[in-house]
Amino acid sequence: MSDKAIIGIDLGTTNSLVAVFEADGPTLVPNALGEVMTPSAVGYGDDGAVLVGRAARDRLLTHPDLTTARFKRYMGTNHEVKLGKKSFRPEELSALVLRSLRADAEAHLGRKVEEAVISVPAYFNDIQRKATITAAEFAGLKVNRLVNEPTAAALAYGLQDKEAESTFLVVDLGGGTFDVSILEMFSGVMEVRASAGDAFLGGEDFTDALATELGRQLGIQPKDVSREEGARLRALANRLKHQLSEKAEATGEYVIKGEARPVSISREKFDEITDELLKRLRMPIQRAISDASLRADDLHRIITVGGATRMQAVRGLITRLFKRFPEHSIDPDHVVALGAAVQAGLAARHAALDDVVMTDVCPFTLGYEVSVPLGPNQWEPGHFSPLIERNTVVPASRANEISPLEQHQREINLMIYQGESPFVRDNVRIGQLRVPLPADLKADKTVEVRYTYDTSGILEVEATPVATKKTLRLVIEGTPGTMTRAEIDKRLKELAALKIHPRDEQENAAIIARLRAAYENSLGELRQQIGHILAQFEAVLHTHDKRQIQDARAQIEEILSRVEGEDVF
Known part of the structure; x- marks a missing residue:
C-alpha cells in the first residue's frame, strides 16, 4: 500500500462529498458538523467572513444577495456571481467548496492532502474539465485524475463482486447534470463501453418546473419576484418535490404579505409539468445502448445514481423502459464519492486494489x-x-x-x-x-x-x-x-486573502444560521425564546472558551432538532 494521500471528491451541483480509500474499502469523510454531505453553497457572514456548506445554504433564503449555490452549472463559462461588492467566477466558488472538503480530509487522515481524484459529469466538455482542474488548483489540490461520475458509481458497485461478469447501465441524475454509461465487469476489469448525457439537465430543472407551477397557483411569476421571494418559492418547491418521492400528493403554504396561501401538487400533475424533462432523459439512454451495440435485454444491472433519481417520475420511467426495477443498494447521494475514492486508491496503488483494472472512453467526438x-x-x-x-x-x-x-x-x-x-x-x-x-x-x-x-x-x-x-x-x-495563467495567479492571491472561518468555527456559523432561520419562521413566544437563545450563544462565543461553546452548541442542537422537526404541512 502506498503512503501517498489521494482523496476522492464528488463536486456536486447541490452537495459535495469527500472520501478516502482505506483498508476496509472506500470511506466517506464527515465535515466539521459530522455530516458527510457538504452543500455546494458559498456566502458571506455578517462579519464579512466566507461561509461554505450548510452555514451558507441556510442563508440562501434570508441573505440571497450574499449567498449563492448551483454554480457548477456555469463551470467553463465567463459567468460571474456577485456576493455583496465582490464578484466570483464558478471556479473560485467551487474552489472554496473544495478547500473545505480538503480540510475535512486532512482532519480525518491526520496529514496534509495535496492530490485528489475529482468526479465530473461524463458529458462535461474540454472547457468544463479544464475549469474543474483550475478550481482544484485554487484550492491547493493537484488533480490526479478526473473520473466520469457514472464510471465512479460503477467502480463503487463493481467492488462488491469483482469476479462476477456483468454489464451495467448507470443512470446518473444529479442536481445539475444527467449522464448514462454502460460498463462491463469481468475478472476484475471494469471497462466503459459507452457514455452519453445532457450537461444541462438535472434535479434543479424539476424544481424550477414545480416552482413555476406553484407560482401559477399563487398568481405570481417567479421571474418577477424579488431574489428573496424567488428563493423562498424554490425552497417550497424543493420540499414538495421531496414529499412526492414518498406521497401521492404534497401540500404546503407560501406567505405573501403576511398571508399564508395553501398550495398542493399531485404526483400526476408533477409528471405532467415535467414531461418534457422526462423525454430528455430517454435519448441519452437510447444512444448509450446503441453505441455499445447492445439491446436492453443484454444489460444485467440497471443502477441509479444521484439524489434526483429518488423522484418516482424518474424511477417510473426507467422501470418502464427496462421492464424491471433499477438498483440503488448504495445511497445514490454517496455512490459517486465512494467510487472516486476507489479510483484514488487505484492511483495510490492501494494493496486491496491490486487486481482491479479500469478503462474509460471519450464521451464526445x-x-x-x-x-x-x-x-x-x-x-x-x-x-x-x-x-x-x-x-x-x-x-x-x-x-x-x-x-x-x-x-x-x-x-x-x-x-x-x-x-x-x-x-x-x-x-x-x-x-x-x-x-x-x-x-x-x-x-x-x-x-x-x-x-x-x-x-x-x-x-x-x-x-x-x-x-x-x-x-x-x-x-x-x-x-x-x-x-489565462496571469488570471489564475491573480485570483489565487485574492482567494488566499479571503477571511475563512477556521474548522472549529464552521459549526458555530451553522448553528447561528439555523437559529436565525428558526427565528424568522416562528411567531409569538417561540420566536422570543429563539431570539433569547441566539443572544446568549453570541455572548458565549465572545468568551472564546471552547468547552463552554461546545456545551452551549450541544444544548442548542437539541432545541433546534425539536423546532425543525415539527411538520407544519
Missing part, C-alpha cells in the same frame, strides 16, 4: 473544421471532420493528414471542435492552432494532425507540417470560459 468541394474551385467551409470518435477507449491517439485549399497559402488555421453534428456551428469549439506553411510553392504543404485524449478527458493537439517536421502543440487562447 473530437475533430476539426474542413471545407468540402461543391464544384470546380468551389468550397463550403463549416463542416466537421471527426478524428477521435465518441466512446473510443482512452487514452487514445489518432492522426490524419490535411492540406491547404490553395498551394500559395502560408498557414492553416486549425479549428478544433467537440460534438456530434456534421456542422461545426452546432458543436463546441474548444481551441484553434495556427500552423505556418513553407513559402516555397513547390514544397509539400501537407500537415499531420494528431489528437491525444487522456483518461482525465484532456485533449492535446499536435500539428506537424511534412516539409518542416516542426511540431506545434495546442495552446488554447481566448476560449470562452478559460482563464
